[in-house]
Amino acid sequence: MQRITILGATGSIGVSTLDVLARHPDKYQVYALSAHAKVEELAEQCARFRPARAVVGSADAAARLTALLRERDLGTQVEYGEAALCSIAASAETDTVMAAIVGAAGLAPTLAAARAGKKILLANKEALVMSGQLFMDAVHEHGATLLPIDSEHNAIFQSLPQSYARQPGAAGVAKILLTASGGPFLNRAVETLEHVTPDEACKHPNWVMGRKISVDSATMMNKGLEVIEAHWLFGAPAALIEVVIHPQSVIHSMVSYVDGSVIAELGNPDMRTPIANALAFPERIESGVAQLDLTSIGTLQFHKPDFARFPCLALAFESLEAGGTAPALLNAANEVAVQAFLERRIGFRDIDRVIARVMHENDHHAATSIDAVLACDARARAAAGSIVAGLAR
Structure with missing residues (x-):
């Protein structure tokens, strides 16, 4: 019986993870769940999965959750704050941690899981984007197991040989090909993008995601962050990572080999597939996702990305080349800017x-150090906030 902690249980990844777990009650048991502020949703999840612990973002949220759980006579221990998140991630009572908190808030508990030697299912990009070397060092030093959940990185993971070593050219790998849908504005006139609304930006053509990550997909910053992740996960320099626009989102990513072969992972666009793959690895379990019918698709298209349309993708490559805390600057500025856009400022x-x-x-x-990364993050957020304030006037 594998015991699971889910960081970010009420988000789209957390909900999909619980859906997969519910299909295999003989294999998995929920140890702890966390959410920032969605108290009612977390209470419903606690009622169904009966975790030993539940963590929220504030004392007020903890008080509300405690009251809701008391009404249901559940024995779940309610806690709040970053220290509690780190505690459930590193607890001896959990085997596997689904790291699905969006943004920089997920960095500390994901790092705590690595230092505790856990099996980490990584859906939090920031752990690698902000502190890639520090995080990977912790994984290796403490014997943690790291399995990617992003559909693209999971596809690459499945397309690489299990003997793959994290270094350029290992196992005959020539290039890593990250596919991208292109988001909702792939074919929209560039000059009209100044007038895009938040609702338009959040209407992804293929995937159901939260609002922040949907905007990141529309700008292709999401793909830029995935380029940085791929660098750390697979030891590939920027020159060996290529982004390919693939509007159908059927091929989730590919690996090109020196002999001319290209190995790809295909499937319907549903996050339960990579979640199930990582949960059961190296075995396979049923995920609830329908089998792919290639005959109903007919055509698969591929294009090179247009950096004039997607300047955020170019900025991500630039930050990777710069190294150090440059990706932390990128990530923090993006979080502030996206939030300001969603608030129509x-x-x-x-x-x-x-x-x-x-x-x-x-x-x-x-x-x-993590302190150096977080200091850079804070400085970038302050700078971005000042710029946003100037633009909003």
Whole structure:
């Protein structure tokens, strides 16, 4: 029986994970669940899965959750705050941690899981984007197992030989090909993107995701962050990572080999597939996802990305090449800018302008410690906030 902690249980990844777990009650048991503020949803999950512990973001949320669980006579222990998140991630009572908290808030508990030697199902991009070397060092030093949940990285993981070593050219790998749908604005006239609304940006053509990650997909920052992740996960330099626009989202990513072969992972666009793959690895379990019918698809298309349309993707490559804390600057500025856009304080194309200014107007340094990374993150957020305030006037 594998005991699971889910960080970010009420988000789309957390909900999909619980759906897979519910299909295999003989294999998996939920140890702990966390959510930031969705108390009612978390209470419903606790009622169904009866975790030993539940963590929320604030004392007020904890009080509300405690009251709801008391009404149901559940024995779940309610806690709140970052220290509690780190505790459930590192607990001896859990075997596997689904790291699905969105944003920089997921960094500390995911790192705690690595230092505790857990099996980590990584859906939190920031652990690698902000502190890739530090995080990977912790994984290796403490014997943690790291399995990617992003559909693209999971596809690459499945397309690589199990003997693959994290270094350029290992096992005859020539290039890693990250596929991208292109989001909702792939064919929209570039000059009209100034007037995009949050609701339009959140209407992804293939995937059902949260609002922040949906905007990241529309700007292709999501793919840029995945490029940085792929660098750390697979030991590939930026020159060996290529982004390919694939609007159908059937091929989730590919690996090109020196002999001319290209191995790809295909499937319907449903996050339960990579979740099930990582949960059961190296075995396979039923995920609830329908089998792919290639005859109903008919045509698969591929295009090179247009950096004029997607400047955020170019900025992500730039930050990877710069190294150190440059990706932390990128990530923090993006989070601030996207939130401002969702709140209608800035326009859609202001997102990449804010990020570019933060990156080019602030120094980056070697990522020598988590404190250094977090200090860079705080500095970038303050800078981005000032820029947003100027744009919003």
